[in-house]
Amino acid sequence: MEKPRTDHRPVLAISLKITAVLLFVVMAGMVKEATQEVPVGQAVFFRSLMPIPIILLWLRFRGELRTGLVANNIWGHVWRGLFGSSAMFLTFAGLSLIPLPEATAIGYATPMFTVILAIFLLGERVGIYRLSAVFLGLIGVMIVMAPRLSLDPDAMTTGAGLGAIFTLAAAALRGLVQIHVRKMVATEKTGAIVFYFSLTATCLSLLSLPFGWIWPTPYSLSLLIGAGTIGAVAQILVTSSYRHGAASMLAPFDYVSLIFASVIGYVFFSEAPTINMMIGAILVVSGGVLIIWRERKLDMDRSKDRAATAPKGQ
Numbered sequence: 001m002e003k004p005r006t007d008h009r010p011v012l013a014i015s016l017k018i019t020a021v022l023l024f025v026v027m028a029g030m031v032k033e034a035t036q037e038v039p040v041g042q043a044v045f046f047r048s049l050m051p052i053p054i055i056l057l058w059l060r061f062r063g064e065l066r067t068g069l070v071a072n073n074i075w076g077h078v079w080r081g082l083f084g085s086s087a088m089f090l091t092f093a094g095l096s097l098i099p100l101p102e103a104t105a106i107g108y109a110t111p112m113f114t115v116i117l118a119i120f121l122l123g124e125r126v127g128i129y130r131l132s133a134v135f136l137g138l139i140g141v142m143i144v145m146a147p148r149l150s151l152d153p154d155a156m157t158t159g160a161g162l163g164a165i166f167t168l169a170a171a172a173l174r175g176l177v178q179i180h181v182r183k184m185v186a187t188e189k190t191g192a193i194v195f196y197f198s199l200t201a202t203c204l205s206l207l208s209l210p211f212g213w214i215w216p217t218p219y220s221l222s223l224l225i226g227a228g229t230i231g232a233v234a235q236i237l238v239t240s241s242y243r244h245g246a247a248s249m250l251a252p253f254d255y256v257s258l259i260f261a262s263v264i265g266y267v268f269f270s271e272a273p274t275i276n277m278m279i280g281a282i283l284v285v286s287g288g289v290l291i292i293w294r295e296r297k298l299d300m301d302r303s304k305d306r307a308a309t310a311p312k313g314q
Contacts, residue, residue: 013245016237017253023234025104025260027227028095029268034223035096038216041208043092043224044085048201050228051235055195058236068191076184080193081200083180087173088201090166097163098148099271104261105144105281106167108254111288112137113175121179129294137287141168144280190239251292255285 027047035043059068071077094103112134118124148164184193216224241250258281265271 008246009244010249013241013243013250014253016241016244017250018256020234020237020241021254021257022260023230023237025100025257025264027231027234028103028261029100029264030223030227030230031092032095032100032269034216034220034227035092037220038214038224039208039212040089040092040096041205041211042213042216043227044089044208045202045205046224046228047088047092047231048085048198048205048228050225051198051232052195052202054229054232054236055191055198059191059195064189064191068189069195070189071192071196072187073184076180076188077193077196078200080177080180080184081197081204083173083177084197085201085204087170087177089205090170090173094163094167094170098160098167099277100265100269101258101261101271101273101281102144102164102277103167104258105277105284106141106164107171107174108258108281108284108288109137109141109168109171110174110178111291112141112284113172114178115291117175117179122182127294130291133287133290133294135287136290137284140280140283140285140287142280143283144277146280147274147276194235194239252289255288258285 031043031047056065059065062068091103091107094106115126115130115134119126145164145168148161181193262273266273
């Protein structure tokens with residue numbers, strides 16, 4: 001079998017990553033529109049179901065259909081499916097209640113939660129740089145959420161307040177997913193991780209069937225199918241981008257999504273970015289970029305240490 005290409009082509013890698021980010025935001029906008037009519041669980045079903053045939057076709061194209069779906073850690077896939085499905089449900093629920101740019105900005109808290117969870121679950125040692133970045137990012141998230149928070153319990157359990165809480169909880173769960181996937185990649189292939197997540201999420205979403213699924217209108221059905229298809233294509237583009245560029249180089253381009261979300265939110269949903277959102281987003285992005293920079297520096301230091309201790313040839 002031909003080995004996957006991993007050549008360093010930064011322009012192609014960045015182009016693929018930015019295109020994927022744009023498609024993910026378009027998908028979120030389609031989900032937001034669709035969930036004004038259909039229940040969140042039904043949206044999760046379509047988002048999870050549509051990628052399955054696309055993933056299979058992609059693996060077939062790469063010649064990995066037989067080997068790419070081998071699951072060595074069954075329970076790892078089960079837990080990844082549970083965590084990821086819950087995060088998707090909360091994300092879609094949040095999108096249905098708060099503006100798209102705001103949901104995007106709060107979602108940037110994921111790297112902060114990843115660092116925090118890595119301390120407790122992986123025993124990672126975190127220095128002052130990353131702790132400062134986490135603190136800065138969480139302050140930014142609180143600034144974004146501040147207009148949605150209230151001392152009134154009723155206000156916090158309905159509308160935008162609940163949407164902000166859902167979105168923050170989804171960011172925390174995505175951080176947990178990232179920690180979990182870090183361990184899974186030691187034994188599982190990317191195709192298997194993505195496929196079994198989609199399969200698990202599709203099955204779990206059916207549990208919401210008794211809670212008000214409806215027969216969608218042609219417009220909503222096209223949005224649901226389109227969101228699932230676009231999400232699958234975006235995931236493939238992200239995977240492809242990492243074949244041509246380092247993760248540390250590509251990670252900052254995730255934050256371009258705020259620009260796309262602001263434009264789509266304004267044009268299609270009349271959602272103008274607020275001062276709180278912009279200030280908070282700047283802090284969150286700054287914290288995220290600081291974490292990325294520190295991770296890259298630590299990787300470089302570890303590479304130098306390995307090179308220095310490697311046995312020299314005669």
